Amino acid sequence: MSFINYSSREINCKVVYYGPGLCGKTTNLQYIYKRMNPDTRGKMISLATETERTLFFDFLPLSLGEIRGFKTRFHLYTVPGQVFYDASRRLILRGVDGVVFCADSQLTRVDSNEESMENLRMNLREQGYDPDRLPLVIQYNKRDLPNLASLAELHALLNRRNVPEFEASASMGIGVFETLKAVIKLVLIDLKRGRRQ
Amino acid sequence: MSHGSFILREPEYEALLSALRKLMVDASAKVVFLVDKDGTLLASAGDAAGFDTTSLASLAAGNIAATGGLANLIGEKEFSILFHEGERDNMHLSVVADRLILVVVFDRRSSVGLVRLRVRQATTRFAAVMATALAASEEELEVVEELTEADIESLFK
Numbered sequence: 208m209s210f211i212n213y214s215s216r217e218i219n220c221k222v223v224y225y226g227p228g229l230c231g232k233t234t235n236l237q238y239i240y241k242r243m244n245p246d247t248r249g250k251m252i253s254l255a256t257e258t259e260r261t262l263f264f265d266f267l268p269l270s271l272g273e274i275r276g277f278k279t280r281f282h283l284y285t286v287p288g289q290v291f292y293d294a295s296r297r298l299i300l301r302g303v304d305g306v307v308f309c310a311d312s313q314l315t316r317v318d319s320n321e322e323s324m325e326n327l328r329m330n331l332r333e334q335g336y337d338p339d340r341l342p343l344v345i346q347y348n349k350r351d352l353p354n355l356a357s358l359a360e361l362h363a364l365l366n367r368r369n370v371p372e373f374e375a376s377a378s379m380g381i382g383v384f385e386t387l388k389a390v391i392k393l394v395l396i397d398l399k400r401g402r403r404q
Numbered sequence: 405m406s407h408g409s410f411i412l413r414e415p416e417y418e419a420l421l422s423a424l425r426k427l428m429v430d431a432s433a434k435v436v437f438l439v440d441k442d443g444t445l446l447a448s449a450g451d452a453a454g455f456d457t458t459s460l461a462s463l464a465a466g467n468i469a470a471t472g473g474l475a476n477l478i479g480e481k482e483f484s485i486l487f488h489e490g491e492r493d494n495m496h497l498s499v500v501a502d503r504l505i506l507v508v509v510f511d512r513r514s515s516v517g518l519v520r521l522r523v524r525q526a527t528t529r530f531a532a533v534m535a536t537a538l539a540a541s542e543e544e545l546e547v548v549e550e551l552t553e554a555d556i557e558s559l560f561k
Contacts, residue, residue, distance in 0.1 A: 209409040210444045211548070214417035218547070219444045249458045254466070263466060266443075268458045274555045275547050282443060282462065298469040302442030392556050398409060399551045 208302045209398050211277070219280045220394050221302055222387075225327050226309035227319035228260070228288035231348040234377040235309060236267045236283055239387060242380065243269065261287040264299050271391070281391060288323065297330050305342035305394035306331075307386055309377075310365055312347045312355045317364065324365050342393035343370045346386045351376040409541070409548070412446060416537040423529040424449035427506075431522035432514035434493065437507040438530070439464050446504070464497055464507050487516055496520065500527045501534040 210219040224232040233253065240251045249268035256262050265285040270278060286296040308327060310320045328338040347361050358374065366372055371389045375382025412420075420438055428436045428449045435450030437457065443465035445457050472482040486497040496508040496519045506526070508519050 208442060210440055210442070210446075211409055211411045212417065212446070213411060213413040221442055250456055252459055252462065263470065266459070266462045268462075271559045274551065274559065277547050279559060282458075294473050295470070298466075298473055301469065302440075388560055391559070395551060395556045399548055401409065 209304050209394075215278075216276055217278045217280055218274070218398075219282065220304040220391075220398070221282045221284065222305045222307065222390055222394065223299055223303045224283065224285040224307045224309055225296070225300075225323065226288055226348075227311055227316060227323040228290070230288060230309045230311040230316070230320075230323075231375075231377040232285035232288065232309045233259075233261055233265050235307070235346070235348075235375075235383050235386070236265050236285055238377055238380045238383045239269070239283070240267055242384075247271065260289065261285055262292075263287065263295050274395075279395075281394075283387075290322075293326065293330070296326070297333060300330055300334050300336075303331075303334075303336075303341070304397070305344075305390045307390050308343060308345045308365065310345060310347050310361060312349045312361065312374075313352055314354045314356050317356050317360070320361070321364050339368060342390060342397045343368065344386055344390040344393065345370060345372040346375045346377075346382060347372065348375045348377050348382075350374045350381070351379060410440070410538070411541045412537055413540055416533055416540065417447060419533040419536075420447045420530065421449065423526060423533065426529075427508070427522055427526040430525070431508060431510065431519045433508045433510040433519065435509045437461065437464070437509075439505040439507060441465055441468065441499075441503050441505060450509075460507070464505050468497060468499060468505050485520070496523065498523050498527075501531040504530060504534065506530065 224235055226232055247270050252266040254263035267283045269281045284299050286299045331338040345366050373382045373386045377383050424436050424438060424447055435452050437448045438446045439461040440446055443462040445461040471486060475483045484499045488495040493509055493511050498506050500506050510519055
């Protein structure tokens with residue numbers, strides 16, 4: 208649920224990066240953190256294990272500029288991808304305004320992507336969202352690696368809603384900002400549409 | 405489904421701020437924050453300048469969410485009060501009006517008992533303001549109604 212503060216003239220929205228373990232959710236946020244002007248981003252927080260696997264979440268606040276005198280702030284979160292952290296994933300989805308589903312393009316990870324997408328849909332329903340209507344963008348990450356599933360195959364498995372999708376290599380920064388921009392646009396459009404319903 | 409948005413207007417913001425200031429004095433606290441359960445800071449009173457308030461809001465919400473998950477595991481709805489004791493400063497977190505988290509930072513000039521008492525007394529004030537704010541959230545908001553594709557594009561230039 209977005210939060211609009213009329214007094215400080217701010218619009219706050221929450222975006223969650225979701226996907227299977229080691230698909231590159233944290234890498235997306237790290238790249239955004241590295242490339243954004245320090246004036247427009249806050250501190251990145253990673254609640255991770257000693258081996259740098261996300262334990263609870265990563266958090267990166269961004270300020271993107273003003274719309275009609277209102278500052279727009281986006282809070283980016285990642286979830287822990289490992290299957291057994293499902294309780295934490297559900298908590299992080301609370302109040303979400305838009306989701307980036309980060310898929311691992313490697314052939315060996317096809318099943319994990321499918322399982323994670325199904326898990327996302329189930330957890331959204333549990334939080335009272337309609338998984339067919341929440342703003343969603345899909346990123347096919349790790350396109351720089353060998354032994355990849357084809358885009359057509361990934362699309363058929365993961366993108367039944369036909370939402371915006373992007374090829375990416377988050378470690379090299381390819382596709383990271385295209386994905387972010389797309390989800391932010393969808394969230395703002397949905398904010399407007401939501402007010403009309 | 406429309407999951408909507410929560411709008412905080414000037415009068416309710418001022419009312420929350422006034423309640424926070426009173427709580428800070430009554431509880432002899434150093435600083436108090438009001439945070440949305442989704443992790444956004446609504447207002448603060450006291451010397452918040454030394455704090456990374458955005459991170460604080462996000463972690464406070466994560467803290468309440470995680471302990472809420474623990475509560476569910478033993479059949480409780482949530483643990484509505486958390487207390488963290490430090491060497492110099494302490495932190496008292498409590499859920500108010502179902503969707504807000506009140507964070508009180510205090511040192512040895514106060515005590516957990518006093519903070520708990522004052523927070524309990526302040527809760528009804530916050531709940532009343534939130535009821536008004538939530539009702540006002542249903543009204544139209546020009547900035548969102550008039551949002552255009554061009555406005556959104558302008559963010560990325």
